[in-house]
Amino acid sequence: MSTTDLLHIAPWAALSCLVSISLLWLLLRVLKDRPFWSLAVLVAVPLLSALGFVVAISGFMFTPQLGWTLVTCLLIGVMLGPGTVWIGQQFARRVLEVETRRAEERARDQVRRELVAWVSHDLRTPLAGIRAMAEALEDEVVSEPADVSEYGARISRETARLGGMVDDLFELSLINSGALHLVPEPLPLDALAREAATGLGPLATARQVGLEVRVDPLVCQGSGKEVERVVHNLLINAVRHTSAGETVSVTGGRDGDSVWLSVTDGCGGIPASDLPRVFDVGFRGTAARSPEAEPLGAGAGLGLAIARGLITAQSGELHVHNVPGGCCFRLSLPAA
Incomplete structure (x- = not known):
């Protein structure tokens, strides 16, 4: 191939690359939320650009050689089509699965944060009451048998309440983690x-x-x-x-x-x-x-x-x- 041929081909090659890149940039921005069509564009645009390049360097003269080139490009497109569709579907499915898992993770993280906030707030109140009553009994601030009995009963009730809360938290954690095994x-x-x-x-x-x-x-x-x-x-x-x-x-x-x-x-x-x-x-x-x-x-x-x-x-x-x-x-x- 002579220097003259290269000089003839180079501008068309540059133009084809520029058009291809520009179309890809524009279409991928428009189809950013559609992974299937984005993948189809990635295959179709370069193929069409190459076809336009071949037509351009031929001087837009449809010779037999150009005809065979067009047929070859068409066959390549036909063969790539089903594969592109399948790959696009798999890609879109995987993207959806990843997004679903991320959403589930975010939801679980939110639940965990809520549980931590709940524990730090709600468990403090009965614990503080139990501690205060236990200290009163230990320091003999309360000494009358009736009062001692009442404090003991209240400590027992608050302890039972705390036990119920902990049991609920455990069951809720099983539910949220999907580890709850039920037999219908x-x-x-x-x-x-x-x-x-x-x-x-x-x-x-x-x-x-x-x-x-x-x-x-x-x-x-x-x-x-x-x-x-x-x-x-x-x-x-x-x-x-x-x-x-x-x-x-x-x-x-x-x-x-x-x-x-x-x-x-x-x-x-x-x-x-x-x-x-x-x-x-x-x-x-x-x-x-x-x-x-x-x-x-x-x-x-x-x-x-x-x-x-x-x-x-x-x-x-x-x-x-x-x-x-x-x-x-x-x-x-x-x-x-």
Whole structure:
């Protein structure tokens, strides 16, 4: 190849490279959120630029040699097409998987930070009370037998409360890490609701709250201990936060391949701004719905987070919405 030929080819080669790079830069910016099409552009643009370069150096004269060159480029494009599509799909799938894992990691980190904040705040109060009462007993500030007995009982109650919080934290960590192992089996959901209501009868009577269960026979697929805990949690929350003279109603039914159970209370409703956060770890809102607190008051803010985690781990759902005079918690599980 002579110097004249090189001088003839060089400008067209430079122009082809410039056009190719410019198109790649522009198209990749436009398609930055579409990995499949970005990969297709990376293959197609250089091929088309090379084809334009060949046509240009031929003087735009369609000779037989140019025809064979065009056919060759076309065949290369046809052969690269399916491979490009497959590679693009795999690349897009992997990018999506990576982004999903990153989002899950960020969510887990957020939960861990919330748990650390919760532990540092909520465990200090009962620990401080226990320490103060223990020091009072040790220094004999309290010496009367009745007072000593009362302090001992209070220390016992606070210790039991702390134990319950630690157990809840452990279970919540199992749920969030995916390490909770459940054994699903056919469960009579209606019977679980009636048993929970029977056990809470004395509390409902003391609170002057009605408690009625209207559920036809329902059989779900779930883990007995965990489902029983969720049902009990929902019922005791409803009883404790329903005004005197109101009624807590439990209903249920079947909807396609799932069965559902609803607990409707007379708490006056949950503020609309709080509804999306009811199941967040440590969230109490303006009217805490946790059974741990005694007397009735703000609890640990873990009960509903655990309840949703347990139901979700069994391919179920747990939601809440306001109804006239109160709110309704509805859980659904696969039908047996």
